[in-house]
Every structure is written in C-alpha cells, then in structure tokens.
Amino acid sequence: MASHPEAEALLARSHRLGSDPRVTNYAGGNTSAKGTATDPVTGGDVELMWVKGSGGDLGTLTGDGLAVLRLDRLRALRDVYPGVGREDEMAGAFDYCRHGPGGAAPSIDTAMHALVDAAHVDHLHPDSGIALACAADGERLTAECFGETVVWVPWRRPGFQLGLDIAAVKAAHPRAVGCVLGGHGITAWGDTSEECERNSLHIVRTAERFLAERGRPDPFGGRLDGHGPLPEAERRARAAALAPYVRALASRDTPQVGHFSDDDVVLDFLAREEHPRLAALGTSCPDHFLRTKVRPLVLDLPPAAPLDEAVARLGTLHAAYREEYAAYYARHAGPGSPAMRGADPAIVLVPGVGMFSFGRDKQTARVAGEFYVNAVNVMRGAESVSTYTPIAEEEKFRIEYWALEEAKLRRMPAPRPLATRIALVTGAGSGIGRAIAHRLSAEGASVVVADRDGERAAAVAGELGGPDRAVAVTVDVTREEEVRAALDAAVLAFGGVDLVVNNAGLSLSRPLLETSTDDWDRQHAVMARGSFLVSREAARVMTAQGLGGDIVYVVSKNAVFAGPSNIAYSAAKADQAHQVRLLAAELGAHGIRVNGVNPDGVVRGSGIFAGGWGAERAAVYGVPEERLGEFYAQRTLLKREVLPEHVANAVFALTGGDLSHTTGLLVPVDAGVAAAFLR
Template structure:
C-alpha cells in the first residue's frame, strides 16, 4: 500500500480510534471513517487525489494503517457515469477494486461510495444508540428537524451501497448549512473540512440526540413493571443461568455448534422486567450491524423470573421449536431463486426474564459481540419508545440485508475453522505440567478453555498466557469437594455457554511403601484422583447430556494403572480406579454421544508439579539415581529411549477429541515411549 501523507493518515486513525473507543459513538466493528487528500503518484510524479477509508471488516477502535483502503478519487467519481442503477448497484463493489491506489491495504467496504462521493474532506459514518433511536422512531424525520433544525438532514432508509452514497452526496449539496444526516433505520453520517471538525460534528449529533432523549423521554419507555419479572438476586439468577445454560446452548446449536456468552447487565434485566418487552423483542432490531449478528429477533422465555428450572427448560424447548418454524417461514416468504441457502434457524439471542441474556456465535468474541449488539438494540428501543414509537425497517428489508449476496461472499471468504472450533474444554490441574500443555494445545486447535486449578492465581496466569477471556479463563477448584466442582462447571458454562470436552488431569502423588503409607495418604490421593475424577465427570456429564451435542471426557491416567512398581500403592491404586472409570463411563455415556477415553503417560518430569513437590526425589531414591537425571532414567528404560514431555500427552488428548477419532471410546492410549510391562492386554 502506498505510504499515506502522515498528517492525513495519522489524523484519520487517531480520530477513528477515539470515536470507536467509546461505545456511545458506535458499536464494535460498526461504521467507518474517511479522509481525502493529495499525494504524488509514484508513476507520473504528478499530484493525485486520494481517499483513505476504513476497509471492510475493521473496527474503528483498533484501526491501524493496515485497515485502511486507499483509492483514487478521480476513479471513484468516474463510477457515477457508469452506474447501472439501484437494481445493479452491488456490481459497483467489485469496481472499487479498480480504483485502488498502491499495493496491499484493506478491501473497500460497501460504504466506500458514501465517503468518496460526499463532497467533504472528512466523513464519519457511525452507529450510535442515540442516533439510531431517532432513525428508528416512527416520526424520525420530524424529530430530526425538531432536535437539530436544518443542521442535520433526514435520509429515508436505503440499504447501504452506491445509491445511498449518491443520496447523501445530493443532500449535502442541497443543504450547505448541514453538518450531517440521520439515516432512517440505520445510523448517522457527519462531515467536516478538517478531521477535527468532522469528529466534532459527529459528537455533536450523538450528544445532542442523547440529551434530547434524556430530557423529553416518557418516564417508562418500556411500560410499567411486569409483576413477577423483576431481576432475581445476583447469586440466585446466576445459579439459574448456569442451570439453564446447557439447554439454551443446545437450542442455539441444532444447526451448527455455537459458543455462548451470558450477560445479566441492568440494561437487559430492566428491559425484561417491563411490560412492553414481548412486543418490542418481537419487532426485532433495525440497524444492519445489529441484526446481522443477532438475527432478526431473539427467543424470549415467556415465564416469570420465579419459574422453576425444569418448567423453564420444558418451555424453552417448546419455544425453540416455534422459533425455528417462524424463522423458516421468514426465509420462505422472502427468498428468491438466487438467495443464499438458509444459514440456520436457531436463535442467536435468548432472553430469560429475571436472569439475563444468552448470546451465541462461532467463537467467544462473536458471541460476546452479539450480546453487546442486542444491548445496543435495547438502548435504541428505549430512546425511540421514550420519544415516539419504535419502528424498525420492515422484514423484507431485513431479509435483503441478512441474505445479501455481498454478505454471503464475505462469509465464504472467511478462513476455514480450526479442528476444535466451537468446542469448550475444561482441564483440571491445568496451571502447570500436563494440564497446562493440554490447555494450550486445545486452545491452539480452536477450543475455548477453562483452566481449573487449586491455585487460582496460577490458573488465571495460565489462562492469560493462552489468550485472555475470549479464549481461556482461570478458575479455582478443589476437585475433591462436590460443591467446588459444581462451582467450576457453573463458571465454565457461564463463561462459554456449555461444555464439550473435559480432561480429568488434577492429581498428586506420595511415593511411599505399603508400611509407610498412612490412611490419610491413601484418602488424600483417592479423594483427588479417584473421587475427584468421579465428581468432575458426574457434573460435566449432566451438562453434556442436557446439551444433546455429544462430547468427550478424557482421563489422564498413568502407565501405573497397569504396571506394578515398588513404593507406589496409593497412587497406582487410584490410577487403576481412574482407568476403570474410563471403561464404565464409556459404556454408560455412549448413548448420549459422549466418548470417554484415557491417556497413560509414563513419568513426565518436565514442568510437573507432582515431581517438583517431592515425588521426583522419592522416585529417584527408589531407583538410585540423581533427581536431576530422573527424566533421562525414565527415557532409558523405554523401548524408544525418549523422555515423555507434557506436550506429548497434550497431543494425545487432542487426537482423542479431534475430528479423526470420532468412533473411538473406552480406549487407553499409552504415551510412555514404550514400556513393555505396561502394554495393554
């Protein structure tokens, strides 16, 4: 890409980042900004007028130079003379590629015409809640005049594209006093002679609309409180959310697996507590950015906050069936012969009065952003209803956006998902050694990961290293206690919507002879590994069964589950217990599509908390070697003469849960570099 004039590019990026950093101005990845300027053409040596504009798919708050598309203004303006009309305006998007200047840069977005054709050096197009509230009010045009006078002009709804760019350019030309416009059903556009002026005009429109709404809104824009629909106390609503989450994720994943996000913000809870929420939710969202990520409307549980979990589950399943039928009808009413195939009839937003909102997407970020967008939509409805009546664009227009050929092409260009994409993994004992390596491997292959460990600080540090809350979270868990295990599973389903893959890895060991092993030693090891694995599998299986999406449980057992060595009675007995749990659960859970398998490592010294806590020194003493040489000793007693590392175990877990082992359950995979005495028989 050509190097833009530093002052022009720097000012545009700085303005974009400031506007995009504040959610009152625009939603994530919503809107675009531009600047026009001149630089020397490297071919002719003559000045050339250029447009720098945020490219397709970028986010204003994090925009960098790489996210800008750079186009020649003379070529953009020349497109006006060859424009074939609104029925063929989509063809103009491909034409933007022939207007590009230099190499690299982002792909031009559908809004490029708006920025290139409007006669102003700097243009902002944003999706602020306050602006969309005016844009979706039934009398939005009159409100625009009342609020802004002649400084802001109303533009009737038109789908984004070349014609909208022409419309706004004409309106600006006919209204030289105007600093921007309200786009019916959509958002705002503002302009200025300088970058500072454009930003100031954008903020003036946003803040003026918000102030007017605050001053003139009726007291209860969503209607009076609905008896029995007030928010439950925090602990109670989160417990109910965790209990409902597996059912809701299963509902959202009938057509394709989804990752979830839970929100119990006051904005959501207050909306669901009001009498008009069923009517407003049924009207759906309006701004194209909103319903592209939330579907045209949510699924709303029509029960009061105090309804029991079982009653709520049964009703949710009934409503899900009705939602799918309704969405299929929506598609059938508007699809034409050249429409893309239906992309799934499951809801992306599920609202539960008194509890909160569940949102879904192909990954955690997408799910979280979908929830943010529906929160934007609630704010829009509040503003519109407070001044007038909320009147979003009609269903046919929503369909034209949702099943737009250009949107379909964008989806087809997305990279192929990783093997474990949409899968949610829970790994116990995951702050170090085998558990940490396994969590890292699963995340690298596309999974969302819950890093569980007795030490919360270490669990959170491991999760942060993996990638942060959209990829991994750290939770504390003592797997020997049922209530702690349930809290761990609840944290997992509230963070990511559910569970798919559970790795029973938590463990410890005391290297003692039979006569030295105390009853407390025995109980401790069995509580953590035998009982702990049982408790984790039981709590996780309840989620897996309710989701109806299958799943995997993997036990990190040991070669000691089949190999008899000295001074190891308590540890090896618990590992034998774990090994048979694999067989028992494989037989029991297979009817639910849940695979249960095990991995049998030999001694993994590197990074091991067990070895570092005294086990290594004891085992080294048993075998008559230095502790620092224990890994080498273990390697030399194997057939392959290789030391077993944490990543070797992690790789085996991935294979067992990955796309190539879909028909394998009840298996133990030795990862011991070959110990003949531990061969499975």
C-alpha cells in the same frame, strides 16, 4: 499504510470514536480521510482516500485495516453506475480503484465516503442517533432536534446509491454537518479531522440530550408482576441451570458458543409490560440484526417458574421460532437467494435472569449480546419520543441474505478442528494440564483453566488470550461444591461444556510399610474421587446439551505397570483407568466418548515432579534428580523422554474428530514401556 499524516490523523480519530460505546458499537461504522500523496509510478501528486476496510473495528483500527483508493477512479464510477437494480456490481469495481498493494478490502460503505464532498467523513451507529432513525416520525424529530444542521435521509440499503443520496443532501444543504440515515445510523463530515470528529460528537450528544429532555420516563411501560430480576446469586444459579438447555436450542443447526449477560438494561427491559411487543419487532440497524438475527427468542414465563417448566416452555418456543424463521425465509427468498443459514436464535431472553447470546466463538457471542443491549437502548429512545418502527421485514431479509454478505461469509477462514467446543481442564495451572490447555486453545476450543492454585490458573488463561479465549476457575476437585461451582462458571462463561480433561493429580512415593492412610486418602481423593466428581458434573451438562462430548482421563502407565514404592499413586491411577471403561459404557448412549492417556514419567515442566515426587522417584531408582528424565527415557523402547506437549498431542488426537468412533481406549504415551503394554 498509515504513514501519511491524514491517515495517521484518521487512525487517532477512529480510536477515540470507537472507544466510546455511546458513539458506535464494536466493528460498527467506518471513517475516512482524503489527501494528496506522491504517485510512486509518475512521481506526480495523486488524490487518495483512506477508509476503514471491511470487517474492522474503529477502536482497534490499524494501518493494515485501511483500504487505500484513488479518488479519481472512485469518482469516475458515477459515470458507469448502472442504477439501483444493479448496484451490487459496484462493490467489485472498488478493487480497481485501489492504490498499491496490501490494505484491507473496501467495504460496502466506501461509496458513502468517496462521493461525499468532504475531506473527512464519519459513519457511526450511536444508540441516540439510531433511536431517531428508527422512530415512526424520525424525519420530523430530526428537524426538531437539529434544525438545518443535520438532514434526514430516508432508509436505503447500504451501497452506491446511498452514497449518491448523502452526497446530494450535503450539496443541497451547505449548512449541514451531517445526516441521520433512516433505520440505520448517522454520517458526519468536516474539512479537517478535528472538525469531522467534533461534528460527529455534536450529533451524538445533541440527540442524547434531546431524548433525555423530551422523552417520557417509562417508555417500556409499567413493571410486570413477578418479572423483576432475581437476587444476583439466585439469578446466576438459575442461568447456570438453564444454560446447557438454551445452548442446545441455539445449536440445533450448527454448534454455538454462548455468552451470558445480566446487564441492568436487559433485566429492566424484560421486567416491563412492553417488552413482548418490542422484542417481536426485532432490531433495525443492519449491524444489529446481522449479529442478533431479526428477532430474539423470549421466554414468556416469570423467573419463579419451576426449572423443568421453563425448560419445556423454551423447547416449545424454539420449535415455533424455527417455524417462523423458515416462513420468513420462504416469504422473501427468490431464485438467486443464498440457502437458509439456520433457523435457531442468536439471542435468548429470560425475564428475571438475563440474556444468552450465541456465535461461532466467544467473541462473536459476546458482541451479539452487546449489540442487543444497543438495540434495547434504541427502542427506549425511540419509544420515549415516538414509536419504535424498525425497517420492514423484507428489507431485513435483503440485507441478511445479501449476496455481498454471503460472499463475505465465504471469505472467512475454515474453522479449526475444535472450533465451538468448550473444554475444561483440571490441574491446568502447570505441567501437563497447562500444555493440554494450550493445545486445545490452539485448535480452536474455548478453555476453562481449572486449578487449585487460582493465580496459576489465571496466568495460563492470560497466556491463552484472556476471557474471549479462556477463563480461570479455582477449584479443589476433592470438594463436591467446588466442582459444581467450576462447571457453573464454565457454562456461564461459554454456554456449556463439551470436553473435559481429568488431569488434576499429586503423588507421594512411599514403600507399603511407610504409606500412611493419609497418603492413601489424599491421592485417592484427588485422582479417584476428584475425577469421578468432575466427570459426573460434566456429564450432567453434556446430557442436558444433547451435543455429545468427550471426557479424557490423564491416567498413567502406572495404572498397569507394577513399580516399587508406589502403592497409593498406582492404585489411584488404576481406579481412574477403570472409570474410563465404566463411563464409556454408560455414557455412550448420550454420544459422550470417554478415553484416557497413559503417560510415563513426565519430568520437565511437571508440577508433581517439581513438588518432591521427582526427588522421591530419583531416590528409589538411585539416580540424580536432574538425570531422572534421561533415566526414564533410557528404559523405553524408543529412548525418548516424554514431555507435557506429547500428552497434549494425545488428548487432541482423541478429541479432534478423527477418532470419532473411539471410546473406552487408553492410549500409551510412554515412548514404549513393554511392561505397560495393555493386555
């Protein structure tokens, strides 16, 4: 789709513009180019437009992310436009203007690019431009900042009429290189890709200089006593303590994944006198509030307030937030409005601590937070030269509950079984743990890869896709403080924990008379004590969230099978097996299910077997070490070797939703070892 020179130039320009957060935010704005190509049917010339499609991101745009349309058909839409009252019908007409198969779905801003008489057009959402667009006297300030080169366009919801408005402005102002769209952003144009990019950057940088030179130094007012940022260590500890409770509030209607940020921009905003007034006004740019909701929930206590007091106050504020959101919906919903999607906040601000943001996955949650940082920058710029004045509430509702936005949401693929669930897997740097981490991630979970070997954990997290999909933590599960730190890292990374797999283990094969107390203590420390510590700290988080949860123990068939020369390992595994039963009985009242998996010897891919256990067991059974997996398989009923992915499959079966009423179960994954049948 991007083989045409104009399309290639468009992609390069888009990447440069999209890589700078001062120019536009993630997935914000769109760019286009017009040019002549050969019609594959007639062999003649045809005028085309390439434009970023719906849902794409400028910084990572590819040829497949462009919509390719015929200009003659797009321009002909002027003649059939039924007026503002029916302009949503025009979005469907764009599909009949497409050129050839493939390409992205045209976005609602397609008309802006098609109707403006310029070969190249950029529509962007820079903080500096939106600050002018959301100032009470933005029209005057735009004229003062740019003179006749940039023209003010009053607020209008994105759509066909806005495209007509901008086209008319360009025709009436031949010296103009772009415009400021009230309450929205900027649009620039040029005869070449280079000129268009130059004009876009001119608008952004000129607005930045204007705000810096003309703006007052403290647009958010003086500092509030006691609301300054806590020291970093205290701040993150407080955030970790609050995160499960905050996630519970944000997940009342639909489970959410969280993101925590203690960005200096947010911390300074929350330390200032004007933050309650400005936060209550909400965000303005449509790209902002579609991701952040119309306004955030703001804790109105200083960071020194006791934790239980802060948690209780958040609960009270949340109840009020939900009532206010329902009233907002009722004020503006009409007979044809989509149903209310949920009344929980997407952004929760805690003075002295930072910002919690939420979404259907980690990336969505992170981007929501980034957009609120953009919104704070917009407020600062607008307040520095004027008064921040976002678009009216009814206009926000018209966009939030727009039929076209609803249709876009319905086109999204169905969520995977473990979507919104946050999993922590111990011993996940290799073998069974690595396979479990991969399977849970493939099913939609956000994964915390925990291992004593930090390098291995980081490698697995990288295999899973990096910080928006998985994070690594280094933890020795025998150390209480390290386990607690690992759970804190999980809640700071993703907002909480829903699914824990106790997989960390080691084994030494010794006859009774050769088993030292150190052998015994080491194996019980990792498997019995370690899984207890991990389960206890996970249960603290899960009960605070109130969302239920799963704890799965990777036990062993040795928990019930009496084999030779294996006293310490098998006894530790029997301890784990009974922990499953005990915790299932205790935690069921909180909706937390506790189950286990009993594998037989998993040789291939196993860190334990590779670390000497394989050689020891091979010696016990009198077989070559390289034949150990085959030996284990031949003693089973199914004559099949057990691999790490088979254990991972069982973990998913227990947690994927179909066994929602099962707890206290130990599932054999041993290809059938009759002596290990549960009784």
